[in-house]
Amino acid sequence: MTELLEVVLRLALILVAFLTLPLLVGQAEHKAMAHMQSRLGPMYAGGFHGWAQLVADGVKFAQKEDLVPAAADRTVFKLAPAVGLIPYLVVLVAIPVAPGRVAQELDAGIFFVIAVMGIGVLGSLMAGWASANKYSLLGGLRSAAQLMAYELPFLLAAASVAMAAGTLSLSGIVEAWEPWWLLWQLPGGVVFFIAGLAELQRPPFDMPVADSEIIFGAYTEYTGLRFALFLLAEYVGIVVLAALTTVLFLGGWKGPFDTALGGAPGVVWTLVKIFALSFVVIWLRVSYPRLREDQLQRLAWQGLVPVALGQLALTGVVAVAIS
Amino acid sequence: MKMPGLVKGLAVTLGTMGRRSVTQQYPDVKPELPPRSRGVIALLEENCTVCMLCARECPDWCIYIDSHKETIPAPEGGRERQRNVLDRFDIDFSLCMYCGICIEVCPFDALFWSPEFEYSELDIRDLTHGKDRLGEWMQTVPPPPAHDEHGVRAKEVDAARKAADKALEQ
Numbered sequence: 098m099t100e101l102l103e104v105v106l107r108l109a110l111i112l113v114a115f116l117t118l119p120l121l122v123g124q125a126e127h128k129a130m131a132h133m134q135s136r137l138g139p140m141y142a143g144g145f146h147g148w149a150q151l152v153a154d155g156v157k158f159a160q161k162e163d164l165v166p167a168a169a170d171r172t173v174f175k176l177a178p179a180v181g182l183i184p185y186l187v188v189l190v191a192i193p194v195a196p197g198r199v200a201q202e203l204d205a206g207i208f209f210v211i212a213v214m215g216i217g218v219l220g221s222l223m224a225g226w227a228s229a230n231k232y233s234l235l236g237g238l239r240s241a242a243q244l245m246a247y248e249l250p251f252l253l254a255a256a257s258v259a260m261a262a263g264t265l266s267l268s269g270i271v272e273a274w275e276p277w278w279l280l281w282q283l284p285g286g287v288v289f290f291i292a293g294l295a296e297l298q299r300p301p302f303d304m305p306v307a308d309s310e311i312i313f314g315a316y317t318e319y320t321g322l323r324f325a326l327f328l329l330a331e332y333v334g335i336v337v338l339a340a341l342t343t344v345l346f347l348g349g350w351k352g353p354f355d356t357a358l359g360g361a362p363g364v365v366w367t368l369v370k371i372f373a374l375s376f377v378v379i380w381l382r383v384s385y386p387r388l389r390e391d392q393l394q395r396l397a398w399q400g401l402v403p404v405a406l407g408q409l410a411l412t413g414v415v416a417v418a419i420s
Numbered sequence: 421m422k423m424p425g426l427v428k429g430l431a432v433t434l435g436t437m438g439r440r441s442v443t444q445q446y447p448d449v450k451p452e453l454p455p456r457s458r459g460v461i462a463l464l465e466e467n468c469t470v471c472m473l474c475a476r477e478c479p480d481w482c483i484y485i486d487s488h489k490e491t492i493p494a495p496e497g498g499r500e501r502q503r504n505v506l507d508r509f510d511i512d513f514s515l516c517m518y519c520g521i522c523i524e525v526c527p528f529d530a531l532f533w534s535p536e537f538e539y540s541e542l543d544i545r546d547l548t549h550g551k552d553r554l555g556e557w558m559q560t561v562p563p564p565p566a567h568d569e570h571g572v573r574a575k576e577v578d579a580a581r582k583a584a585d586k587a588l589e590q
Contacts, residue, residue, distance in 0.1 A: 131441070133434070133437045135439070136441055137445070380430060381430075383433045
């Protein structure tokens with residue numbers, strides 16, 4: 098009975114994190130982006146500096162009509178937002194936030210996480226194919242091309258850490274992590290983060306939804322709640338990517354001060370790192386223009402893949418040298 | 421030191437975030453207008469002699485003036501005098517292009533710029549302000565800004581000073 102209660106409690110916590118963290122990131126994006134462009138951002142909703150803007154947006158989305166184009170493949174069209182969103186919820190289950198604090202400890206956690214994250218992109222592929230719209234189709238195909246190109250460096254970079262730690266368990270990787278890995282795994286970390294950004298189709302890698310040329314890519318035909326689900330998926334994706342980068346490359350719950358010596362508890366360190374990385378995601382979005390499709394492919398194949406392979410070799414050599 | 425473009429981009433956005441944003445929260449916070457802002461034209465009716473210069477110089481013909489002559493009874497040992505009485509002084513702000521020529525040309529300082537700008541109307545006809553409304557704007561006319569310390573002095577000042585110096589020498 099207590100076991101069941103604990104599982105329910107853990108899942109409830111995951112759900113709360115799933116629903117609140119993306120909103121925090123979204124609000125932070127509203128405000129940070131505005132101030133980076135010398136604007137104020139939302140100021141009215143909720144009274145104090147527009148803190149309730151995303152709540153208001155949610156209410157607006159919920160009120161909108163749920164439209165399905167006449168020529169669309171109805172089932173697939175309706176299913177796509179869920180396929181885009183749920184994988185991220187599932188990934189959250191496997192991410193450790195503190196020693197022993199993980200909803201479900203998995204021995205092959207890193208495999209699980211990366212496999213499931215790949216499914217998320219299928220959502221926009223399905224949306225693109227099912228919409229019966231040329232722009233959606235183009236967006237969907239670009240999503241597919243981007244997924245193909247960036248999944249490889251993403252995987253290779255993650256594999257490098259797993260090799261270094263000698264385990265596939267996410268908690269195990271954090272346990273094995275030491276501060277000097279920041280330098281050792283730096284190229285891998287950068288590749289992982291950039292490839293993750295590209296998989297989330299965040300600017301500057303938002304070619305699949307490039308609004309100035311293909312309207313909104315795969316999501317063109319979506320309205321109301323289904324569209325909101327896609328948006329939510331993007332922000333959960335940011336949280337998940339930041340959390341994964343934290344766990345794999347930044348030492349997860351380990352902080353510069355030991356908990357026993359009066360340092361902050363592990364959860365705080367994890368959250369601080371996640372929010373710092375989320376800020377970087379926003380920062381990159383504001384600073385860089387969108388990459389063209391060919392530049393995007395070139396960056397993946399000629400930039401990230403060789404760096405990731407080099408990191409893998411380096412990790413192998415150093416790992417053997419240490420042992 | 422030359423920064424790579426990618427780093428410079430990040431530095432620019434971060435720097436901008438640290439600075440105050442330029443957004444003005446207009447309806448909540450009134451804007452700080454520069455001196456001599458041209459918001460609306462105010463009329464000081466007592467100074468108007470119905471010389472019609474403003475109406476004639478107005479490029480848009482948006483000033484409408486009506487008047488009649490009034491005879492002031494002769495004081496002891498004098499003769500009767502006539503004076504102009506202003507009946508109507510309308511400015512149609514839907515035509516006005518805010519050039520300020522009427523104010524420049526007025527020889528008796530009857531017209532002034534006021535910085536007030538919130539007088540939009542739902543009906544275009546209401547943008548024609550009569551002399552009462554134009555008179556009300558007088559209360560919003562700010563005192564003229566002080567002269568620039570380093571500006572060129574008025575010729576009159578120099579002439580007067582020269583004359584005073586000369587008088588002192590003698």
